[in-house]
Structure formats: structure tokens, C-alpha cells
Amino acid sequence: MKKTLTQKILEHHLVSGTCIPGREISIRIDQTLTQDATGTMAYLQFESMHVPRVKTELSVSYVDHNTVQIGFENADDHRYLQSVAEKFGLYFSRAGNGICHQVHLERFGRPGKTLIGSDSHTPTGGALGMIAIGAGGLDVALAMAGEPFYLTCPRVINIHLEGHLQPWVSAKDIILKVLDLFGTKGNVGSVFEYGGPGVETLSVPERATITNMGAECGVTTSIFPSDAMTLRFLKAQQREEDWLEFAADHGAQYDRVVEIDLSKLEPLTAMPHSPGNIARIRDCEPVPIRQVCLGSCTNSSYKDLATAAKILKGTVAHPDVSFIIAPGSKQVLENLARDGYLADLLAAGARLMENACGFCIGNSQSPPSGSASLRTSNRNFFGRSGTRDAQVYLASPESAAAAVLTGHLTDPRDLNLPYPDISLPERFHVDDRLIIEPMDPESAAGAPIYRGPNIGPPPANEPLPDSLDGIVTLKVGDHITTDHIIPAGERMKYRSNIPKYAEYLFEIVDHTFFRRAMQIKESGHSNIIVAGTSYGQGSSREHAAICPMYVGVKAILAKSFERIHAANLINFGILPLTFLDEEDYDRLADGDRLLFPDIRSSLVDGDRVRLLNDTGGISMEVAFELTNRQKKILLAGGVLNRF
Ligand code: MIC
Ligand code: SF4
Numbered sequence: 015m016k017k018t019l020t021q022k023i024l025e026h027h028l029v030s031g032t033c034i035p036g037r038e039i040s041i042r043i044d045q046t047l048t049q050d051a052t053g054t055m056a057y058l059q060f061e062s063m064h065v066p067r068v069k070t071e072l073s074v075s076y077v078d079h080n081t082v083q084i085g086f087e088n089a090d091d092h093r094y095l096q097s098v099a100e101k102f103g104l105y106f107s108r109a110g111n112g113i114c115h116q117v118h119l120e121r122f123g124r125p126g127k128t129l130i131g132s133d134s135h136t137p138t139g140g141a142l143g144m145i146a147i148g149a150g151g152l153d154v155a156l157a158m159a160g161e162p163f164y165l166t167c168p169r170v171i172n173i174h175l176e177g178h179l180q181p182w183v184s185a186k187d188i189i190l191k192v193l194d195l196f197g198t199k200g201n202v203g204s205v206f207e208y209g210g211p212g213v214e215t216l217s218v219p220e221r222a223t224i225t226n227m228g229a230e231c232g233v234t235t236s237i238f239p240s241d242a243m244t245l246r247f248l249k250a251q252q253r254e255e256d257w258l259e260f261a262a263d264h265g266a267q268y269d270r271v272v273e274i275d276l277s278k279l280e281p282l283t284a285m286p287h288s289p290g291n292i293a294r295i296r297d298c299e300p301v302p303i304r305q306v307c308l309g310s311c312t313n314s315s316y317k318d319l320a321t322a323a324k325i326l327k328g329t330v331a332h333p334d335v336s337f338i339i340a341p342g343s344k345q346v347l348e349n350l351a352r353d354g355y356l357a358d359l360l361a362a363g364a365r366l367m368e369n370a371c372g373f374c375i376g377n378s379q380s381p382p383s384g385s386a387s388l389r390t391s392n393r394n395f396f397g398r399s400g401t402r403d404a405q406v407y408l409a410s411p412e413s414a415a416a417a418v419l420t421g422h423l424t425d426p427r428d429l430n431l432p433y434p435d436i437s438l439p440e441r442f443h444v445d446d447r448l449i450i451e452p453m454d455p456e457s458a459a460g461a462p463i464y465r466g467p468n469i470g471p472p473p474a475n476e477p478l479p480d481s482l483d484g485i486v487t488l489k490v491g492d493h494i495t496t497d498h499i500i501p502a503g504e505r506m507k508y509r510s511n512i513p514k515y516a517e518y519l520f521e522i523v524d525h526t527f528f529r530r531a532m533q534i535k536e537s538g539h540s541n542i543i544v545a546g547t548s549y550g551q552g553s554s555r556e557h558a559a560i561c562p563m564y565v566g567v568k569a570i571l572a573k574s575f576e577r578i579h580a581a582n583l584i585n586f587g588i589l590p591l592t593f594l595d596e597e598d599y600d601r602l603a604d605g606d607r608l609l610f611p612d613i614r615s616s617l618v619d620g621d622r623v624r625l626l627n628d629t630g631g632i633s634m635e636v637a638f639e640l641t642n643r644q645k646k647i648l649l650a651g652g653v654l655n656r657f
Contacts, residue, residue, distance in 0.1 A: 016262075016265045016267065017262065018263075020168065020207050021033060024167070027041040035170075036167065038643070042128065043128050043157040044124075044128050045071060045072045045122065045124075046072075046154050047122075047154075048076065048133075048151065049114045050078065050088075051080055051509050051555075052154075052555065052556065052557075054469065054510035055151045056155045058510070059654060060158055065102075067455060069159060073103070076112075077107065077111075078370045079375060079377070080509070081372070087468040090466030090467065092109055097462060097463045100453045100461055101463060102452075108450065110368065111344050112343025112346070113310070113371060114133060115139070116315065116346070119141060119142065120251055121253075121449070124144060125257065126143065128146075128147075130148070130149045132150060132151040135312075135392065137225050137226065137233075138222050140235050140236045140238060142238075142240060143238060144237070146237075148229060148235075148554045148578055150559070150578060156653070156657070166234075168203055169204045170207050171205065171233075171269060171271075172272070173206050173209070173274060174209055174210035175212025176275045177275045180277060180279070182281060183410075183412075184220070187279050188224055188274065188276065189227040190283070191282060191292075193292055195274075197290045198230055198289060199548045202577045204234065205233060205235055206228050206231070206236040207236075208221070208236070208239075213239065213241070214241060217246075227289065230392060232548075232576060239260060240258060250438065250441055250442050252442075280295075281412065282295065283298065284394060284407065285405075286396075286407065287406070288394065289392060289394060300423055301407070301423045302334065303335060303407075303423060304336065304382055304385035305335065306418045307387065308340070308389075310340055311391075312391055314342030314390075316439070318411040319346065319411070322418075323350070324436065325434055326358065326362035326418060328358075328361075331419075335421050337362070337365060338364070338365050339367065340368065340370065343369050347369055349442050363418075375398070375502045376501075376504075380399055383404070384403050386405040387399060395498075396498075397501070397522045398502075398503075413425070468507070468511055472654065474655075475587045477587075478614055478648055480615070481609070481613055482540050482568055483540065483609055484541065484568060484608045487542065489545075489602065489604050492545075493547065494546070494548075494551075496552045496555040497552055498522060499520060500515065500555065500558050512560055513564065515561055516528060516564045516565055519561050531567070540568035541566050541567040542568065543567060547573040547574045548576055550576045550582075551579070555582075559579070560586055562588060569590075571592075571593065571602070585647065585653045587648060591623070591638060598636070609626040621637055622635050622638070
């Protein structure tokens with residue numbers, strides 16, 4: 015049988031199950047990555063598994079999210095992470111070396127391998143022809159302990175690229191077009207596999223912009239074939255020995271084929287407040303832009319920044335625009351500096367940030383109140399920038415440079431400048447001295463682990479009780495993102511301190527949530543959250559499950575869930591329940607008392623459970639969409655209990 019690239023890699027790594035779309039399978043994981051904001055918890059969980067050394071081919075711990083050090087918390091976390099990496103056999107990428115996805119692409123990713131990472135943009139690695147999936151930290155900890163990774167065998171959608179991009183249109187516009195076609199929901203359980211003659215016109219970093227933002231569509235991952243372009247990239251990284259040709263068989267069957275003619279694309283933007291809210295820049299109002307941010311883990315490669323540098327050479331940013339740059343890695347920054355592009359950017363007024371997540375996660379550089387910010391990053395959710403009433407637009411580096419010059423949303427073709435052709439270096443200047451290698455097993459045995467006061471214990475849960483007596487602590491609508499559930503930004507330094515971090519649960523939705531939830535818990539009731547569609551979209555942040563668990567949330571009743579978040583809820587023993595009849599959502603209100611008389615036995619025996627709304631005097635049936643393995647985890651009160 016002719017196979018897709020996805021099938022080939024999955025089947026090669028299959029541990030259990032059959033690769034039939036919709037069925038649960040488990041696969042062997044070759045590589046893992048973590049970043050500091052999810053990593054501390056992942057390693058605390060790994061430690062509690064008592065495995066002396068990681069069992070993967072390669073595991074890397076990155077520090078890129080919480081790099082601003084006001085107070086001791088982040089510094090404590092970094093020190094803990096470094097000591098854990100050295101001891102348990104991981105590579106450690108120090109703060110300053112760059113953002114996990116960009117660095118992993120440059121230095122570690124390999125065609126044909128499997129990678130899971132505790133960050134939702136891990137699929138960036140798919141640009142190298144690997145299966146790279148975002149997961150919760152606990153799943154990554156299990157993979158490091160040698161356990162397989164469970165997923166729903168995906169449907170494979172072929173995105174067939176024809177033609178080639180016109181000047182001023184770039185990779186960002188391709189993925190914005192994909193977002194326009196597929197939207198941000200309804201794609202759970204699919205993989206986007208790119209093919210067609212347009213593929214060979216795209217370099218690996220351009221492919222990475224596309225695979226990175228596939229996460230915004232909610233797909234399991236995105237993947238490109240490994241071809242001559244991949245070899246070229248690996249050669250430039252001085253690691254051509256890692257290359258392997260990998261492609262789908264001719265005539266492979268896809269669940270769906272969607273064609274995009276690259277020659278017809280135009281500069282696009284994702285308007286506030288969703289990456290799926292796509293328009294042609296030409297059709298938009300010329301909104302005044304007060305801030306332009308170039309970089310993050312999307313569009314932060316050498317070519318992205320060099321292109322902007324060439325457009326801006328000899329000019330200076332519009333007086334109303336604050337122009338921020340955050341290169342994806344130290345390698346990008348060093349090469350830009352060596353080739354003169356950095357000087358051009360600085361001369362144009364660029365404010366150089368660390369090679370870290372920074373502005374993307376609202377950790378710094380929040381825009382002025384009520385203003386619009388144009389960013390090349392991947393998310394523009396409400397409140398994420400750190401300024402609640404800011405409007406964030408997402409666009410390409412070309413469009414970003416245009417806004418730097420004009421001070422408003424501008425189609426870069428209207429600049430009437432020659433299009434800057436950037437030739438990529440044959441070989442990048444590569445210096446890996448900010449990556450610390452693991453210790454040899456003998457020295458590692460006696461090596462200490464540093465635990466400053468910000469490092470708490472991993473949180474614990476009890477097994478599922480026979481019945482639940484709960485209160486609806488909060489009822490929310492559709493598209494609740496993990497940014498709504500537990501904010502990042504300045505709160506993120508409490509990632510390794512759950513009791514403190516939990517105080518900020520649902521802060522931007524209802525700041526009284528934490529107090530109410532704790533009162534309900536203390537009164538002996540469970541907390542229950544009622545939600546609309548796509549609950550938990552947006553990130554792999556398992557704190558969006560751990561913190562609710564800590565305050566006593568036992569179930570979420572929603573119209574639908576996002577993949578990574580549903581897996582995280584199960585991992586931490588919170589029941590993800592879906593309405594059988596969506597109209598039942600309207601029959602529940604804040605403060606209602608809900609009784610699930612036989613929750614444990616219903617879970618053991620079937621796919622449904624009856625609940626009584628004691629306040630409204632009605633009852634209804636809701637569904638578990640769970641495998642037997644997931645049921646066992648829930649009965650135990652989470653994966654750690656079961657492990
Ligand atoms: C994000 O982009 O929202 C993050 C911060 O990278 C998250 C991970 C986290 O919250 O630590 C993600 O995308 O998974
Ligand atoms: Fe970091 Fe932003 Fe990328 Fe998340 S999306 S990994 S916060 S740069």
C-alpha cells in the first residue's frame with residue numbers, strides 16, 4: 015500500500031494499536047523538549063518516577079519563557095532545571111541561547127524521528143520531516159521515563175502547494191491562508207502534510223513558520239517532506255550527516271486534499287483577537303500601529319530579520335511606532351550581526367530584546383492602552399499582550415517592516431520598494447557553547463539538585479470518589495483559551511509554585527474565581543466548570559489542569575475540548591465531560607448544585623453518566639469520550655497515582 019509520510023513515521027514507531035484514524039495508538043518517542051515554564055513541573059514529575067536517566071535518544075531542556083528576572087523565582091527555576099538536566103542525562107540550553115523551537119530546528123531536529131515537547135508549538139520541528147507533537151509536561155516526563163506516547167491516530171490532510179510566492183508575499187501568508195481555509199477549530203485529530211511542487215521553493219525556516227502555526231488550527235502536527243532543501247539547511251547547520259530523504263509514496267491516499275496556489279496569495283493578517291480572523295491587508299482599514307514586534311518562535315529566523323533589515327536600511331521607524339525585535343536564537347543574532355543586518359535594524363530604531371519568548375507571552379513590551387500592535391508571532395488572543403484593551407494583528411516580517419515605516423497597517427507592496435532578495439549563508443556561524451552537555455552517568459549519580467524556595471512539590475490528587483456533589487463555580491462560553499484559564503505574562507514566574515499560581519485562575523474572566531472555588535472545596539463540595547466549544551484551546555500549558563485540580567475542580571462539562579488540554583485534564587484526574595444534547599448547556603447556571611450519584615461505576619461500565627441538577631430540578635445525561643486506558647487514569651486520580 016502507498017503510504018503518506020505521516021503513516022510511515024507513525025508505523026515505524028508504533029508500540030500499540032493499529033494506525034486507523036480515530037483509534038488510539040501509542041508510539042515510541044525518540045526526542046523530547048521542554049521549556050522552563052512547563053519544564054519545572056515536568057521534571058518534578060519525572061523525579062517522582064525514580065528513573066535514574068532519560069531513556070530517549072535525545073532530550074533537551076530549554077530556558078526561554080521566564081527569562082526576565084525580577085525577584086528570585088525565575089532564577090531559582092533555571093538553576094533547578096540546569097541541575098536536573100545534568101543529572102538525568104539531558105542537554106541544557108541556557109537562557110540567552112534562544113527559543114526552544116528555533117534552536118531545536120537548528121541543532122537537534124532530525125528527519126524521520128518522533129519528538130514530543132511540552133509546548134504547543136513543538137510541531138515547528140515538522141519542517142524537518144519529523145513527527146513533532148505538543149503535549150503536557152507529564153506526557154513528556156513519561157516519554158523520558160521510556161513510556162510510549164498515546165495519541166489518536168490522525169487523519170492526514172494533504173495541503174498541495176502549487177506555483178511560487180510573489181514578491182512581498184511570504185511563508186506567514188501561506189499559513190494565514192491555511193488558517194483562513196481551516197479555521198482554529200474542528201481540526202483536532204488531523205495532520206497537515208504538505209506536498210506538491212511549491213514545497214521545493216520553501217526553505218526549512220519558511221516551512222517552520224508554517225508548521226509552527228499549524229498549532230493554531232488545532233491539528234496534531236504538520237509535516238513537510240525531507241528533501242534537497244532540508245539537506246541544504248542541515249549543511250548550513252554543519253550537520254548534513256543527520257539528513258535522510260523522506261517523502262510520501264507517489265499515489266498515497268489522503269483523507270482530504272486541499273490545493274493552494276502560492277502565486278495567487280497576497281499579504282494577509284490575522285485581526286484581533288484570533289489567529290483565525292483572517293483578512294487581506296489590502297481590504298483592511300489603515301489602522302494606526304503603535305508597536306511592531308518582529309520575532310518570537312515564528313518568523314524569527316535569519317531570513318525573516320534580514321528581510322526586514324533590508325527594507326528598513328537607511329530609514330528610521332515612524333515616530334509613533336515602538337519597534338521591537340526578538341531573534342529566535344543566539345545563532346540568528348550572531349549571524350545577523352556578522353553580516354551587518356543587525357546594525358541596519360538598530361539604525362532603524364529597533365529595540366533589541368533577548369532571544370526569548372518575551373513580548374509574545376506578555377512577559378514584557380506590552381503595548382500602550384487601547385492601541386494596536388502588529389506582530390509576527392503566532393497568537394493574538396484577548397489579553398495575551400499584557401494590555402487588556404490592545405488590538406493585536408499578526409502578519410509577515412514584510413508587512414511588519416511596512417508598518418514600522420508608515421505607522422499604520424500597510425500592504426507592503428504599497429511601499430513601492432524593490433523586493434529584498436536575501437541569499438542565505440551556505441554555512442551559518444555555529445557556536446553551541448550555550449548548550450551544556452549531560453554528565454556521564456557516574457558523576458551524575460552523586461550530583462546535587464538545586465531547589466530554591468520557588469520550587470514546590472508536584473501536586474497530588476485523590477482517586478475519583480464513588481459520587482460527586484458539586485457546584486458550578488463558573489460558566490463560560492466558547493473558545494476559552496488556556497490564557498483565560500491561567501494567565502502567563504507576569505504571573506508565569508509561579509509556574510513551579512502551584513498554591514501561589516492557582517490564585518490567578520480565570521483572573522481575566524472573573525477575578526473572584528479562586529476565592530469561590532476554595533470556599534466550595536472547604537465546604538466539602540467539588541468545583542465544576544461549564545463551558546462551550548473548544549475549551550482549553552491555545553496551548554499545552556498543563557497548569558490549566560493542575561491549578562484547577564489544586565482548587566478541587568473535579569469535572570469540566572463542555573460542548574467540546576481541545577486535544578492537548580483534554581489530555582492534560584485526564585492526566586491530572588479531572589473528568590472532561592461533553593453534552594450529549596448541546597442545549598443542555600443552557601440548562602445549567604453559575605452556582606447550580608450538580609449531583610453525579612454513580613460517577614465511578616458509570617465510568618467503569620460505559621460512556622455516559624446521569625447528572626442531577628439539584629437547583630434546577632432536572633436531570634441529563636452527559637458523555638465520556640474516553641479509552642479504557644484514560645478511564646483507568648481518571649479512576650486513579652491522575653497519571654502520577656497510576657504510575
Ligand atoms: C504559549 O505560547 O502560550 C506558551 C507559553 O508557549 C505555551 C506553553 C506554556 O504556557 O508554558 C504553549 O504554547 O504551549
Ligand atoms: Fe514562546 Fe510565544 Fe513561541 Fe509560545 S508561542 S513558545 S510563548 S515564542
